[in-house]
Amino acid sequence: MLDMVQLGELMRELGQPSYRAAQLYQWLHRHKASGFDEMKNIPASLREKLADRYYITVMDPEEILISQIDGTRKYVFSLQDKNVIEAVLMKYRHGNSVCISSQVGCRMGCRFCASTLEGCVRGLTGAEMLAEVYRIERDCGERISNIVIMGSGEPLDNYDEVVRFIRMISDENGLNISARNITLSTCGIVPGIRRLIGEKLPVTLALSLHASSQSKREEIMPIARKYRLEEVLDACRDYYRASGRRISFEYSVVKGVNDSPSEARRLAQLLNSFSSRTRGGREGAFHVNLIPVNPIEERSYESPDRASIAEFVRILKINGINVTVRREMGRDISSACGQLRRRYIKDADTGIN
Ligand code: SAH
Numbered sequence: 001m002l003d004m005v006q007l008g009e010l011m012r013e014l015g016q017p018s019y020r021a022a023q024l025y026q027w028l029h030r031h032k033a034s035g036f037d038e039m040k041n042i043p044a045s046l047r048e049k050l051a052d053r054y055y056i057t058v059m060d061p062e063e064i065l066i067s068q069i070d071g072t073r074k075y076v077f078s079l080q081d082k083n084v085i086e087a088v089l090m091k092y093r094h095g096n097s098v099c100i101s102s103q104v105g106c107r108m109g110c111r112f113c114a115s116t117l118e119g120c121v122r123g124l125t126g127a128e129m130l131a132e133v134y135r136i137e138r139d140c141g142e143r144i145s146n147i148v149i150m151g152s153g154e155p156l157d158n159y160d161e162v163v164r165f166i167r168m169i170s171d172e173n174g175l176n177i178s179a180r181n182i183t184l185s186t187c188g189i190v191p192g193i194r195r196l197i198g199e200k201l202p203v204t205l206a207l208s209l210h211a212s213s214q215s216k217r218e219e220i221m222p223i224a225r226k227y228r229l230e231e232v233l234d235a236c237r238d239y240y241r242a243s244g245r246r247i248s249f250e251y252s253v254v255k256g257v258n259d260s261p262s263e264a265r266r267l268a269q270l271l272n273s274f275s276s277r278t279r280g281g282r283e284g285a286f287h288v289n290l291i292p293v294n295p296i297e298e299r300s301y302e303s304p305d306r307a308s309i310a311e312f313v314r315i316l317k318i319n320g321i322n323v324t325v326r327r328e329m330g331r332d333i334s335s336a337c338g339q340l341r342r343r344y345i346k347d348a349d350t351g352i353n
Pocket of ligand 1: 292293295296
């Protein structure tokens, strides 16, 4: 993936006028061209030369599932090396949001997550992440206004490529999606969060918390043994102070595991102490997003019933916590993170040819 400066160098090397770089950039990142032959204002001889030396990363949909209820679209893309990933388009009143994968699989091992069952094959390149968004924008014919890096993979385990992606997608000469409209979700890789502070990109940080104590968190997320809860919250606090962006704490609620009223009270306490030590006070420092767990067949985890979730929410609210329950999108095409991809892996394993 070449940025504008690198494209400029390439054009100089090929003896082209400098405005060609801007033209190429426009074709690639604004018109989302999938081939050099589409680039009508570029001389044919240059197009041929480029096609000999370079390729444009594109996504081929293997399958697109469209919800009849709310227009959510789930994409299964196959990559050039035949690996398969997923991405989702969600339509909201405030705009269209795309949830992208950052890795093929994941090596973090969170207990209830389907993406991690086969480990991590590789990180996606920045170009592949861009291509996920470009392909979806082309497919739905509407502008994408928000990006959530919450699909398969741990973005901070693929740090450099994820940051390249964020810089390109927020470039004003490309799709120009403001970093403020981009959310990066992490299981809590502390050095990654700290490095991200240094990038000065105002992306929203979502932290997968899932528990209110160190021991409970370790039970659900192996990575918690490496980066302790206290350290993770310290890094989030520093992120908030540096960026002014409200932290989003994700809490996947699992029946009988982390959904009890005492867990809710402990969570409220933990987060109230998080904000009391955060300059700027309680208001606006964070909010909690509860995600009723989406059961996967390989594990016995179940979602709590509605009454237990309502009680959990009530306890958080009376303790002053700003909380929302994630609305389930595309219920009729439902499948948890990483499950569509797994179906493809399994089909390939049992294929007859
Ligand atoms: N690796 C990153 C981003 C990918 S997962 C992270 O851990 O944040 C995005 C969110 O979905 C995380 O909070 C993750 O814990 C949650 N999640 C994954 N599988 C889930 C499932 N089956 N049900 C509910 N939440 C799930």
